[in-house]
Amino acid sequence: MSLGRGLSALITPTIKNNSSSVSADEGKVWFVPISKISPNLKQPRKNFKPEELDQLASSIKEHGVLQPLLVVEKTDGGYELVAGERRWRASQLAGLTTVPVLIKQWADQQKLEVSLIENIQRENLNPLEEAFAYKRLIEEFGLTQQQVSERVGKSRPAIANAVRLLDLPDQVQAALVEGKINSGQARALLSLSTSQEQLNMLSSMLGEKMTVRDLEREANKQKVLNNRPIRKDPNVLYLEDKLRAELGTKVNITQKGIRGTIMIDYYSDDDLKRLVKKLLNE
Numbered sequence: 001m002s003l004g005r006g007l008s009a010l011i012t013p014t015i016k017n018n019s020s021s022v023s024a025d026e027g028k029v030w031f032v033p034i035s036k037i038s039p040n041l042k043q044p045r046k047n048f049k050p051e052e053l054d055q056l057a058s059s060i061k062e063h064g065v066l067q068p069l070l071v072v073e074k075t076d077g078g079y080e081l082v083a084g085e086r087r088w089r090a091s092q093l094a095g096l097t098t099v100p101v102l103i104k105q106w107a108d109q110q111k112l113e114v115s116l117i118e119n120i121q122r123e124n125l126n127p128l129e130e131a132f133a134y135k136r137l138i139e140e141f142g143l144t145q146q147q148v149s150e151r152v153g154k155s156r157p158a159i160a161n162a163v164r165l166l167d168l169p170d171q172v173q174a175a176l177v178e179g180k181i182n183s184g185q186a187r188a189l190l191s192l193s194t195s196q197e198q199l200n201m202l203s204s205m206l207g208e209k210m211t212v213r214d215l216e217r218e219a220n221k222q223k224v225l226n227n228r229p230i231r232k233d234p235n236v237l238y239l240e241d242k243l244r245a246e247l248g249t250k251v252n253i254t255q256k257g258i259r260g261t262i263m264i265d266y267y268s269d270d271d272l273k274r275l276v277k278k279l280l281n282e
Contacts, residue, residue, distance in 0.1 A: 029068045031098040036078045037071060039085050040111065042136075048086060056086065057093035065091055068100040070114065079103070082111045109141045113151050127183045128173055131162045138163070160234040161187055169195045172202050180206060247275060 069084030081088060082104065091099050106114065116125075116133045125133070137143045137151075145163075149156040165176065165186055176186045185205060189198045236253050243251040243262070250265040266272040276282075 029100050029102055032071075032079060032101055034088070034091055034096055034099050037069070037088060037099070037101070038074075038078060038080055039088070040081050040115065042108075042112065048089060053086065053090050053093060056090035060087075060090055060094040060096065065096070065099050068102045070104055071101045072104055072106055072111065082106065083115050109137070112136060112141075117152055126177050127162065127165055127186070128177055131165045134159050134163050135166060156238065157235045160238065164190055164234065169199055172198055175202060175206070247278060249275065 065087055067084070067087070069088055070082040071079040072082060074080050079101065088099065112133065116130075116137075134145075134148055134152075137148050138145065143151075145159045146156050149159050152159075161183075165173070165183070168176075168186060168189060172181075172186060172189060175181050176183070181202070189201055192198045192201060233255070236255055240251050240253050243253075243264075247264060249267075249271070252263040252265075254261045254263075264275060266275055
């Protein structure tokens with residue numbers, strides 16, 4: 001099953017009651033003591049709004065937990081949450097003693113992937129939580145951006161753009177999490193070369209309520225004044241990397257609006273002949 005296709009295939013209707021020892025029988029739903037379940041400290045989502053938990057707790061009191069939590073067994077006999085921490089927290093507020101769970105046999109990478117996908121599908125993550133999760137998959141588990149995109153069902157440029165948000169100063173990241181600016185505005189700030197320029201522009205944004213287009217214009221003006229090169233779009237950088245890998249030589253793409261130029265370097269007559277044959281598919 002492709003993880004990017006969703007979590008619905010993980011849920012089955014068979015329910016078994018068991019208040020003590022539970023065998024990890026894939027495909028069955030068990031009721032286990034809520035006290036035996038602990039949260040995954042490395043799960044992507046860190047922020048839970050109290051008012052939303054209260055609303056969910058009220059619903060759980062009336063209707064119960066309609067979708068099982070996903071857990072893995074711990075060596076001490078308890079269970080670690082993979083997906084469903086919001087339901088777990090709300091169930092405690094509702095006074096439940098047991099909750100329905102699906103017990104899975106998953107390694108750390110798959111636990112992160114499933115938790116990330118569930119939160120993305122429910123739009124529960126703020127942009128930085130999502131970015132940190134992508135970064136973990138890339139750095140801790142050695143996945144490429146393309147592999148991450150295939151697993152979570154998002155485009156590779158979307159993954160690249162998300163991870164780049166982690167390069168912003170702490171004050172800008174805080175403004176993004178608090179909803180004072182959106183992801184598009186944050187990405188526009190990345191085109192500025194220094195943290196101080198980004199912070200200065202953030203102050204202007206919050207004071208003048210700039211649009212993303214306004215920000216891009218102001219950022220470009222700032223770069224011209226400082227005689228600094230404009231950072232390339234990550235999509236263009238990705239295409240350059242693909243062409244370099246395919247052609248085995250340096251490739252540079254310059255873009256102005258919808259038009260641009262592709263420059264391909266060669267270093268000898270033989271190298272030129274090789275490139276021509278490759279480009280003409282001879």
